[in-house]
Amino acid sequence: MTLADRIDAAAAALEAQVIAWRRDLHAHPELGNREFRTAALVAEHLRALGFDDVKTGVAHTGVVGLLKGGMPGSVVALRADMDALPVTEEVELPFASKARAVWNGEEVGVMHACGHDCHVAILMGVASILAGLRDDIPGSVKFIFQPAEEMPPEGEEGGAALMIKEGVLENPTPGAIFGLHVTSRQPAGVIGYRPGPTMASSDKLKITVRGKQTHGAAPWLGVDPIVTSAQIVLGLQTIVSRTLDLNREPAVVTIGAIKGGVRENIIPDSVEMRGTIRSFDEGMRDAIHERVTQLAEGIATASRATCQVCITKNYPVTRNDPVLTEQMVPTLTRVASTGPRPMGIEVVPKATGAEDFSFFQRLIPGLFFFVGVTPPEIEPSKAYSNHSPRFVVDERGLEVGVRALAHLAVDYLAATRR
Numbered sequence: 001m002t003l004a005d006r007i008d009a010a011a012a013a014l015e016a017q018v019i020a021w022r023r024d025l026h027a028h029p030e031l032g033n034r035e036f037r038t039a040a041l042v043a044e045h046l047r048a049l050g051f052d053d054v055k056t057g058v059a060h061t062g063v064v065g066l067l068k069g070g071m072p073g074s075v076v077a078l079r080a081d082m083d084a085l086p087v088t089e090e091v092e093l094p095f096a097s098k099a100r101a102v103w104n105g106e107e108v109g110v111m112h113a114c115g116h117d118c119h120v121a122i123l124m125g126v127a128s129i130l131a132g133l134r135d136d137i138p139g140s141v142k143f144i145f146q147p148a149e150e151m152p153p154e155g156e157e158g159g160a161a162l163m164i165k166e167g168v169l170e171n172p173t174p175g176a177i178f179g180l181h182v183t184s185r186q187p188a189g190v191i192g193y194r195p196g197p198t199m200a201s202s203d204k205l206k207i208t209v210r211g212k213q214t215h216g217a218a219p220w221l222g223v224d225p226i227v228t229s230a231q232i233v234l235g236l237q238t239i240v241s242r243t244l245d246l247n248r249e250p251a252v253v254t255i256g257a258i259k260g261g262v263r264e265n266i267i268p269d270s271v272e273m274r275g276t277i278r279s280f281d282e283g284m285r286d287a288i289h290e291r292v293t294q295l296a297e298g299i300a301t302a303s304r305a306t307c308q309v310c311i312t313k314n315y316p317v318t319r320n321d322p323v324l325t326e327q328m329v330p331t332l333t334r335v336a337s338t339g340p341r342p343m344g345i346e347v348v349p350k351a352t353g354a355e356d357f358s359f360f361q362r363l364i365p366g367l368f369f370f371v372g373v374t375p376p377e378i379e380p381s382k383a384y385s386n387h388s389p390r391f392v393v394d395e396r397g398l399e400v401g402v403r404a405l406a407h408l409a410v411d412y413l414a415a416t417r418r
Contacts, residue, residue, distance in 0.1 A: 003133065003136050003410060004334075004407065004410075006133060007129055007133070007403065007406045007407060007410065008338065008339060008403060010128070010129040010132060010133070011125070011129060011339075011399055011402045011403045011406065012339075012340060012399070014125050014128055014129065014402065015398070015399045015402075017125070017128075018121050018122065018124070018125040018398050018399070018402060019121070019395045019398060021041075021120070021121035021124055021125075022117050022118055022120075022121035022393075022395065022398060023095040024041075024095070025038060025041075025112065025117035025120055025121060026093075026095050026096075026097060026112050026117045027095040027096070027097060027098075028097075028099065029084030029085075029097050029099050029110045029111055029112045029117065030082075030083065030084055030099075030101075030110070031083060031084060031085075031086060031101055031103055031110060031153075032083040032147055032148030032149070032150055032151060032152045032153065032158055032159070033060040033061060033083075033147055033148050033152045033153060033156055033158045034061065034083075034101070035061040035082045035083055035147045036061060038061075038082045038120060038145075039056060039061045039062070039063050039082065039145065039147070042063045042082075042120065042124065042145045043056050043063050043065075045124050045127065045128075046063070046065040046127060046143065049067075049127055049128060049131035050131060051065040051066060051067050051127075051131070051143075052066050052067060052068045052140075053065065053066040054066075058163055058166055058168060059146070059147055059148070059157075059158055059159065059162035059163040059165075059166055059168075060147055060148070060152075060156075060158060060162070061082070061147040062082075062144070062145060062146050062147050062163050062168070063143075063145040064142065064143065064144055064145070064163075064168055065127065065142070065143040065145075066140060066141075066142050066143075066172075067127070067130055067131060067134060067137075067140060067141045067142075067143065068134070068140045069134050069135075069136070069137025069138055069139050069140060069141070069413070070134055070135035070136060070137060071136070071137065071138040071139070071417075072138065072139070072417075073137075073138035073139025073140070073413050073416065073417045074139045074140075074175045074412075074413060074416040074417065075139060075140045075141075075142060075172045075173065075174045075175060076139065076140075076141055076142070076174055076175060076176055076177070076178070076408075076409050076412045076413055077141075077142040077143075077144055077169070077174035077176070077177040077178070077360075077364075078123060078126060078141060078142070078143055078144065078177070078178055078179070078405050078408075078409055079123075079144040079145075079146055079160075079177060079178070079179040079357060079360065080116070080119035080120050080122065080123035080144070080145055080146065080179070081116045081119055081120075081146045081147075081149035081150075081356075082116055082119075082120050082145055082146060082147055082149075083116055083147055083148050083149055083150050084097075084099075084110050084111055084112045084113070084114075084116065084117070084150075085110070085111055085112070085113045085114055085150055085387060086101070086103040086106075086108035086109070086110060087108075087109060087110070087111040087113040087387065087388075087389050088108070088109025088111065088389055089109065089111040089113070089389055090389040090390050091389070091390055091391070091392055097109070097110060097111045097112065099111075103153065104153055104154050111389065113386065113387050113388060113389060113391045114150065114386045114387055114391070115181065115182035115183075115373065115386060115391070115393060116149065118182045118373065118393060118395075118397075118398055118401070119180065119181070119182070119401075120145065121398060122180070122398055122401040122402050122405065123143060123145065123405065125398075125402040126143075126402055126405045126406045126409070127143055129402070129406050130406060130409065130410070133410075137410060137413060138413050138414055138417045139413035139416070139417065140172060141409050141413075142172070142174055144163065144168055144177075146159065146160055146163055146356075147159065148162075149355070149356050149357075151314070159356045159359075160356040160357065160358075160359040160360055161356065161359050164359055164360070164363065169360070169363055169364060173364070174364055175364065175365070175412075175416060176321075176324055176364060176365045176366065176367070176412055177357075177360045177361070177364055177365075177366045177367075178328075178366070178367050178368075178369075178405060178408045178409065178412075179357045179360075179366070179367075179368045179369075180368070180369050180370065180371055180401055180404065180405065181355070181368070181369075181370050181371070182370070182371050182372075182373040182386075182393060182397060182401070183370045183371070183372060183373065183386060184372075184373065184374050184380060184383040184384060184385050184386055184391060184392075185348075185370070185372070185374075185380050185381075185383075185385075186346075186348075186370060186371075186372025186373075186374065186380055187343060187372045187374055187376055187380060188341075188343070188372050188373050188374060188375060188376065188394035188396045188397040189336075189341050189342075189343035189371070189372060189396060189397050189399075189400045190336070190343045190344055190345070190346065190371070190372040191332050191335065191336040191343075191344075191345045191346075191369060191370065191371055191372075191400065191404060192345070192346055192347070192348035192369060192370035192371075192372070193320070193325065193329065193332060193345070193347065193348065193367070193369040193370070194320060194347055194348050194349075194350065195320050195322045195325040195326065196319060196320060196322055197249065197280040197281070197317050197318070197319050197350060198318050198319065198320050198348075198350060198351065198368060199317070199318035199350070199351045199352075199353055199354055199355045199358070199368070200251075200252070200278035200279055200280055200317060200318075200350070200351070200352045200353065200354055201277075201278065201279050201280070201282070201285050201313075201314075201315060201316050201317045201354060201358075202276060202277075202278060202314045202315045202354030203276065203277040203278075203285070203289070203311055203312060203313050203314055204274070204275075204276065204311070204312040204314055205253075205255075205273075205274065205275040205276060205277055205292065205309075205310075205311055206272065206273070206274050206275075206309075206310040206311075206312075207229075207232065207272070207273040207274075207275075207296050207307055207308070207309050207310075208270060208271070208272050208273075208307060208308045208310075209225040209228050209229045209232065209260075209270060209271045209272075209273070209296075209300055209305055209306075209307045210225060210269060210270045210305060210306045210307065210308075211223035211224055211225035211228065211267070211268075211269060211270065211271075211303075211304075211305045212269065213266065213267060213268055213269040214266075214267050215265065215266065215267070216263075216264065216265040216266055216267055217265065219267055222267050223303070223304045223305050224267050224303075224305075225260060225267075225268060225269070225270050225271040225305055226260055226261065226267065226268070226271055227303070228271075228299065228300055228303040228305045228307075229258060229260065229271040229273055231299050231303065232273070232295070232296050232299050232300070232307070233255050233258075233273070235295050235296075235299055236253050236255065236275075236292065236295065236296075237253070238295075239253055239288060239291050239292060239295065240252065240253055240288075243291055244284060244287070244288070248281060248284065249279065249280040249281040249284060249350075250280065250350065250352070251277075251278060251279045251280070251284055251288060252276070252277070252278040252279075252352055253275065253276075253277050253278075253288065253292065254275050254276050254277075254278075255273050255274070255275040256274060256275050256276065257273065257274040257275075258271065258272070258273050258274075259271065259272045259273075260272065277289070277292070277311065278352045278354070279317070280317055280350060281317070282316070282317060285317075289311050292309060292311065293309045293311070296309050297309065314354065314356075315354040315355060315356045315358050315359070316358040316359065316361075316362060317358060318354070318355045318357055318358040318361065318368055319358065319361055320361070320366065320367050320368060320369075321361070321365035321366060321367065323365070324365040324366070324367050325367050327412075327415065328367055328408055328411065328412065329345075331404075331407050331408055331411045332345055332369065332404060332408070333345050334407070335400065335403050335404045335407055336400070336404075339399065339400065339403060340399070341396055341399075341400075343372070343400070348370060353386075355368060367408070369404070371397050371400050371401045371404065372397055373393040373394050373395075373397040373398075374394060375392070375394040376394075
């Protein structure tokens with residue numbers, strides 16, 4: 001048997017265990033920077049496999065394992081995110097989450113509503129396979145189990161950015177990094193990828209408009225921050241539709257929350273708006289920030305109000321390295337067209353969701369791809385999306401994820417050795 005054949009055989013033999021890990025993780029979800037049980041499970045697994053090095057407590061709860069192959073070669077990294085979401089599960093499953101926790105001062109339900117339980121289980125499976133084949137691996141594989149991809153709690157650092165700050169890409173430095181995300185947008189087992197910009201940057205927007213409180217029956221005696229805010233919300237819609245060259249890349253400016261006032265007959269002193277900004281180009285990203293500030297301040301001034309605009313940069317654009325992507329697409333194509341349930345591969349459209357895998361890609365070449373987990377009887381466009389309390393996973397997609405990451409690691413190491 002070739003090394004590729006042995007990977008496929010090991011993945012098939014391990015499928016039931018990967019599903020069992022996923023169900024255990026799903027029943028015991030943990031929020032960002034609080035993945036204590038998950039991290040302990042992962043670290044114990046890597047140590048039992050005889051990994052050459054296992055670091056814990058990286059970026060609070062992250063785990064980093066190094067597996068050295070039996071032959072000299074380069075280094076490649078594989079990443080899985082571990083955190084769940086503050087979502088109360090509404091799916092009737094024997095392993096459905098009943099967990100509760102406190103998130104930013106509020107008691108919430110906790111659910112793996114984005115599929116990170118799948119990612120951890122998949123990468124644990126890859127660790128088992130490659131550890132069993134280590135004598136034939138030309139190089140080293142760094143396994144990165146990352147906390148807080150969904151953002152850390154307010155006031156805390158976390159996620160990929162903090163792992164990088166704490167040296168996850170050093171000693172040794174990988175030549176490339178691969179990661180995946182399960183998705184409801186594709187049938188179970190279908191692999192999706194895209195070269196170049198793939199997922200959007202994500203920035204947090206907060207606008208505070210201050211007026212002058214007065215009786216609702218006499219608005220001329222005050223300055224109305226509610227009307228001013230309404231004009232700002234409408235004005236913001238023109239930034240994308242009228243000031244950006246959308247032939248370059250799409251963009252989104254959304255206000256998702258407005259808070260102001262306590263009674264129907266009182267015009268309040270202030271209104272607070274919160275929103276998100278998404279872009280696929282760093283230059284456009286900065287231009288949007290500038291125009292949001294100019295527009296909001298201009299409308300506020302014209303309305304005799306004042307406003308404060310605060311834009312926090314969160315995640316950069318998730319940009320798949322074109323050369324690396326071209327190099328590894330044959331591997332993904334082979335994985336998607338073989339195995340017990342071959343489903344195929346497709347180039348997917350850009351996604352306005354964001355991923356902090358993008359921080360790794362700013363420093364080393366990276367490829368981030370998708371694996372479908374929607375059951376065949378459900379049309380993907382009608383499936384409950386990631387982050388929904390009714391998000392469900394067809395676990396037949398997990399085996400595809402395991403084979404994809406294992407083959408990508410081995411094929412990359414073999415190619416760079418030549």
